[in-house]
Ligand SMILES: Nc1ncnc2c1ncn2[C@@H]1O[C@H](COP(=O)(O)OP(=O)(O)OP(=O)(O)O)[C@@H](O)[C@H]1O
């Protein structure tokens with residue numbers, strides 16, 4: 001694709017190596033996002049989505065995580081080669097992350113407000129008082145009264161904690177937001193509110209965003225581009241329209257099959273057969289083969305290369321589906 | 326918070342009464358007779374009976390227990406059978422020595438142990454970690470009294486830098502305190518390392534990194550306070566250990582503390598003195614537990630919340 005990507009991830013490979021086993025969590029993943037766009041990373045549990053997001057910020061747990069290779073270009077600058085002190089300036093200011101689990105993402109021994117003020121004070125030259133004022137504004141922005149600044153995380157409900165996590169991620173007006181299942185921990189009504197809030201902020205601040213989720217409904221509402229992750233690989237990638245109208249990889253087709261489709265007559269759920277692959281195995285050929293209804297001998301022989309079906313629509317399958325939804 | 330402290334202080338009373346009853350009962354059933362002890366083996370039956378009568382030893386269990394409790398309530402611990410001096414006085418002289426030894430030992434144990442453990446955890450599986458844990462392992466495996474004797478042999482007898490025993494200026498305290506902080510420091514280091522390792526992989530620490538904070542700040546500001554909880558929880562136990570171990574160290578260095586006195590009283594079969602020592606140690610121990618709990622509350626807001634009035638907080642939750 002073109003060179004004007006704001007973020008480009010190239011051939012990222014990450015493993016978790018412990019004395020007992022090696023988990024091949026991310027295998028040769030490449031993708032890019034243009035400035036101001038939202039990319040949805042979709043995949044089932046254990047697919048490696050969180051690992052991809054954490055690699056971008058370089059906050060993987062080392063050990064056991066080992067980055068085997070790859071480049072992460074932010075505005076053309078390779079984050080992988082940045083010294084740690086420079087990386088500290090990127091984290092929390094240019095690139096921020098909303099953590100998957102709000103229940104554990106906040107420090108239980110620190111005041112909620114201070115946890116927001118901290119990131120502001122760290123990146124901006126403000127007095128303590130100004131920092132506090134900004135943090136209070138952020139609280140109000142995510143719908144929490146500023147009076148609750150002094151409280152501790154255990155006094156907040158799960159939804160409120162998630163809002164605080166979001167407030168921290170947005171406090172320094174990041175250019176790139178990595179939202180790791182920002183709504184999974186929330187109930188449906190709050191989910192809608194939080195998404196609404198994120199969309200609003202996204203539009204106002206021209207933020208680039210990676211939205212990780214396994215909820216295709218959320219993807220349809222929020223994303224411009226979609227990448228489908230399976231077994232640590234991106235098996236299909238394209239615009240929202242590409243993926244939703246012309247799902248080509250059998251796994252993607254399967255994902256849509258697992259959704260009740262209210263608009264058409266097909267009410268039947270056809271869940272994907274079989275279990276996710278064991279990430280500790282090194283597999284040649286297509287990882288989806290054991291579960292794929294269309295698989296042939298050929299699929300297991302060599303690594304399947306991505307082919308460009310239409311401009312910008314990539315699919316890692318020898319026999320891409322052609323039907324239109 | 327204040328109300329909680331008061332409540333806890335009041336709760337100490339039944340604990341102390343309970344421990345007095347327990348110790349008294351054990352002593353009551355112990356074989357051996359103080360009157361015989363005092364008069365010696367040659368005393369006649371009548372002499373012994375007379376003294377027992379005078380000391381109230383012939384009264385029924387419940388009367389004697391009541392009398393003991395009443396005198397303790399007036400802060401009168403009785404009179405030593407052996408020295409004939411009031412025990413309240415004897416102990417008042419000795420408690421400061423014991424406290425000095427064990428408190429300073431604990432503080433030094435924390436000041437050395439925690440940074441050692443944290444450093445080991447941060448450099449997990451690197452040479453620094455192995456060296457640190459080797460030191461801690463040696464510390465925890467070496468009995469305090471043996472270390473004390475080694476130190477005396479080296480620094481007092483061979484090198485003659487420090488006095489071998491007794492009390493006086495600071496120089497007299499160096500070896501005893503070193504010996505008493507040995508176990509504590511090693512235990513703290515190991516505990517600090519393991520709870521730090523736990524905390525370092527938790528989400529909020531990763532989050533702190535994601536904020537762009539330098540690693541130093543992540544560790545000291547976010548990880549350590551949370552890792553401190555199990556360490557602080559151990560301090561109460563460490564106190565008990567160091568008072569128990571203090572008995573040996575006080576004996577080795579001839580420091581007139583409660584432990585030394587207790588050891589002395591046991592070998593003299595000074596029942597009433599033993600009883601007083603045990604009760605006093607119990608009292609110090611319960612107070613230490615209270616201090617431990619208050620420190621926990623200072624670190625962990627969740628615990629603090631349980632102490633302060635709940636209604637206000639509940640009402641504020643939306
Ligand atoms: N710290 C770790 N040590 C060992 N293996 C890990 C570690 N973290 C993740 N993994 C493994 O790496 C793989 C990818 O994990 P990851 O958390 O990236 O998945 P995910 O797509 O975010 O899943 P979910 O939707 O459940 O959040 C999984 O197989 C997981 O077991």
Ligand SMILES: [Mg+2]
Pocket residue numbers: 049050051100180
């Ligand atoms: Mg995840």
